[in-house]
Amino acid sequence: MPRTLKLAVIGTAAGVFSGLLGVGGGSVIVPLLIVWLAYGEREATGTSMLAIVLIAALAVTVQAFYGNVDPPDAALVGVPALAGVVAGTALQQRVPERGISLLFAALLVVVAVELIIP
């Protein structure tokens, strides 16, 4: 499969995930870049974040038309998250790459459990 087509499949799958569940789609993008396009873990996470900017901006625009967005509450979780993401990104540079893969697998198990429990 051509490389651009693979990227298109990843973007479409991430978009579906985002449209359905209200997340950025990183839990789809990161593992597919690693397993399917042989990305290193850190490169996969950095590239995923760039895609998430576009995907989340699009999805929140659509949701805003439905009147579902609450900006004060978004700031309540989002502003502390800015400090968190700077710390998390710095920490990531000190973690071995396979450790990132194993942590990501743990995150996916948490996601699965959250989806299975009604």
Place this chain on the structure above:
Amino acid sequence: MSAVAAALMGFAGGMVGGLLGVGGGILFVPALAIFMDQSQVRAEATSLLAIVPVAIVAVWRQLGYGNVRVRDGLIIGALSPLGVGIGVVVANAVPQRALELIFAGLALLIAAQLVFRALRPRPHEAEELT
């Protein structure tokens, strides 16, 4: 008090996001639904707004670390609208429960693949550990 808990979960979401390359919605959505009493759809929509600046800051940091392949990231993002549209249509056509179980199965499958791959020895690992 619940606002403090939501803010703490926001920080944790950003931390997980920075570490693993996700937006943090996995923690933002339950924080808003549980501590701020938002409906599921409202929590998801509000989470998306919180994700945008978090992802922008993450890209800024990761560009500095040299971990962003700009062209690939832009292609993935630019080609996502079709998927977003499909996601919304499918969400309205198929029972929510079925979708949740399908995604859970998919997540576990990918998790198993990541573990399998991480536990394999790889050539560049030696230099990384030094």
